[in-house]
Amino acid sequence: MKWWRNPRQRLGLICAVAAALVIVGLISRDRKDDTRSTAADGARVAATAPAPTGPVSAAPQTRRAKPAPVPKNVLPDLVGVDLQQAWDGARRAGYRSVTSHDASGRGRRQFVFSNWHVCDQTPESGPLAKELPVDLGVVRHDEKCPAGAVPTRVPKVVDGRMPGLVGRSVTVVRRALRGDAHVKTEDLGGSRLVLIETHWMVCTQRPAEGQPVADPVTVGVVKYGERCP
Template sequence: MKAPVTTAGGVPYVVGLDLQKARDAVWMSGYHFIKPHDALGRGRTQLMLSNWQVCDQNPGPGKIDKETTVKLGVVRKDEDCPSVPLPTEKPTAPDGVMPYLIGRSVNVVREALRDDVHVDADDLKSGRPIIVENHWKVCTQDPPAGAPLPDDKIRVGAVKFEEQCPAGKAG
């Protein structure tokens, strides 16, 4: 069992801990603004904190202002941490320009763009219904990134995260 590495009066190093222990260690060190996020960019909510492990933290260990939010990137315990940071910020459509959506979770895309446009999502493999949207990643988008955002709807083609996008499709 890993224990947090403490720093004299600062934020402890909590990478590798389960989220419950990490939150407790950060809280007990006097930092009460703690924000976990899905390190795989899938937009999943962490309900059972002990089922998630910390992959990265920002800021790292050390003394910082107590009002600083400590961000913890987490994955489920049965998942590997990403080798490179994945985008976790929601895509936006500033000035009516279509953002790059490839590789993002369908639920993140729908939630991020819900005020701008309707999102139609289709399974690219076999026409399966997309019910649990955070299990699906975007492989195609219409219109493409950089194009004007339409007034009515956009289309995304998706596969489950553990699947490869079909040949000739990005993601």
């Protein structure tokens, strides 16, 4: 006879399985009780531990230093300063109309501000209205400021008469006569080509100052740093 057909054997198997399930349940309950007891003990220890008496130090914080405030409506002294720094300083002080010109009178443009430094400023430093225009006379960093007054404004033809061109660069002369006459150059120191016209200075002019403008106007030139013959 097969065992599953025997009622006694079936009853014995059922009792064994039930007993095993009861034992597994008891073991699981004991483990849960142990876990709860451990958590409760930890909470009691934390509650009875003495609180720290010293100050709690916060994490260090890095503070950025604020830049020094620039007084408004007070034009700073910009002489001797790099043109870029001078321009920025005037703008920070509230002056929006800032221009520059070549203090040597050669009429060069300031394309890269960091290549130039300030020789003079108009107006001078001090408390001034911010609407006032600021003009800076500059030369290149490898050049010295002019020792005396140098004409820097482009001369004009008035009533068809020749302006004074001696001491000006060829570039300035062309600006002065634009629309009135062509300019012809003659190298008084040889037969060199006048290529970079800001490097050449006028020694002679035809027609002379005050004479009617002729076309072309002829100017005798030498390089800057050379003496007129």
